[in-house]
Amino acid sequence: MSRPAPIPASSLPAAAFRAPFRIRFGDCDPAGILFFPNWFAMANAAVEDLFRLRLGIDFHQMHAARGIGTGFVHAAGTFMRPGTMGDEVLMTPLLRRVGNASYALDMHIHRGEEELARLDLVTATTQLATRTSTPVPPDLRAALLRYQDECGNAAGQEIPA
Amino acid sequence: MSRPAPIPASSLPAAAFRAPFRIRFGDCDPAGILFFPNWFAMANAAVEDLFRLRLGIDFHQMHAARGIGTGFVHAAGTFMRPGTMGDEVLMTPLLRRVGNASYALDMHIHRGEEELARLDLVTATTQLATRTSTPVPPDLRAALLRYQDECGNAAGQEIPA
Amino acid sequence: MSRPAPIPASSLPAAAFRAPFRIRFGDCDPAGILFFPNWFAMANAAVEDLFRLRLGIDFHQMHAARGIGTGFVHAAGTFMRPGTMGDEVLMTPLLRRVGNASYALDMHIHRGEEELARLDLVTATTQLATRTSTPVPPDLRAALLRYQDECGNAAGQEIPA
């Protein structure tokens, strides 16, 4: 396992999507810092925002009406600095790979310039009814590749992380 | 990133600690399966049980009275099969490494023989008041090494996972 | 609004169902005590246990296979003493009323003899597909009335709380 080193917020692609979140009292633990599973819950919400605000894909509709799931098959987090209650953080998702029936992204979480956490999230698309693998739907695939391209890395290429 | 393949529950060391958990309605999402951050929250509870029932260390006392934190600096999960509401799962923590101011463990999560998820958790010990690194306290270190030994791998050695 | 006064655990009906729960690190907030919404989440889990272990009704099956929801239309909590991490609590549900398409229960939460919280929960049964009211299914109704009777109050009567 190699753990990423923090990078400043300003070094991320200017064109990347950024979702603001505030760390809440109820997200924190008796140590006074964000309880780490909540980084992942917050990242899931940031992906919902990415879909709605940037990709133009209705995340909820995709699940409820189209019956396609975007569950995670792998999720890793490196926690560099604690988040504390009241902090406003920016979550910046960068697509790393768009595969046939999966895609992978890095979620950078910054407070100001300081990176607090980096998540590596791998999603597999499934038919919810049967819980079997299904290709990334064409509209989602096109939107993901376009976003990846706008962020400055050629589709299908790893970004240096 | 290499993702582990599932292994049957019966292939884990017989002497390992096992914590039973039940997946609850409220832990699951609209896809009807465990919302993945909850695997990590459940693993944190399993570590609390490991401390209390096997290591003989009071996790809560260590935080509240001794002022020592055991926060995670890295947490990765590979989700092999979905957990569904009502499932009873066994969480089996296996220590991988005990360092100077950190320790790492694998958390195997099985439903019957079937591995549903594998988590890789790296903890750093800190002084809660200053949020600075501090050596693993001697009583905790001794207990961790003893548990690692009981599980059949020599202290300080990586287990084949 | 009248708030109930705490009553000792031993004053509850001996025949009542009791579900043990442990308060976890991750359930607590920066004040070091259980974050209050988690009392309600824990109560929902206790109702699942009541169904499985005492009523003989599969809560999850009822939702997933039979398409019947048991959502809450009202939930009130009076929090008498804080719960702290590591506490083991007993949750004792007492049915207060079984109606045509709803039922109400009190959830008593004790740590030893001391009542920490009392919840008043009103459930309405619904068809999940249409989200419309539906009568309490006959098997559930019979089980609820039997349980209420075993706890010593005549079916359909309010217990003195």
Next chain:
Amino acid sequence: MSRPAPIPASSLPAAAFRAPFRIRFGDCDPAGILFFPNWFAMANAAVEDLFRLRLGIDFHQMHAARGIGTGFVHAAGTFMRPGTMGDEVLMTPLLRRVGNASYALDMHIHRGEEELARLDLVTATTQLATRTSTPVPPDLRAALLRYQDECGNAAGQEIPA
């Protein structure tokens, strides 16, 4: 127990504070609707926003630096319509009473004009170190009374709910 009837969003005082929240995938349960304890967690976050954006009191500072807790001694919710994933809701807190060492508010939760839930929240101020009752701090009391007044009901008076 009397349960309130829904009132349209536009009937609330124009001067009241409103906090927007979005219902997330991870907040919802297998019935596809917001898991009810999350209404209370969301309300706690809305109170944090009320403090920061309207009362000018740093909620987190009050807990972490001043050692004053604002825990709930009573919390009741009436759930009129289910919240579903993706919904944007407005949370409108209206103060009902400011006492010596406690205050009470109603939290109205609307989606458009439709009231989804109404929460009745009673807070007691405490010294966190000793967990004993303490008067509402003068700056907080003044801010609460001012807000109550701005919303159009005389300080110390119940609003018709």
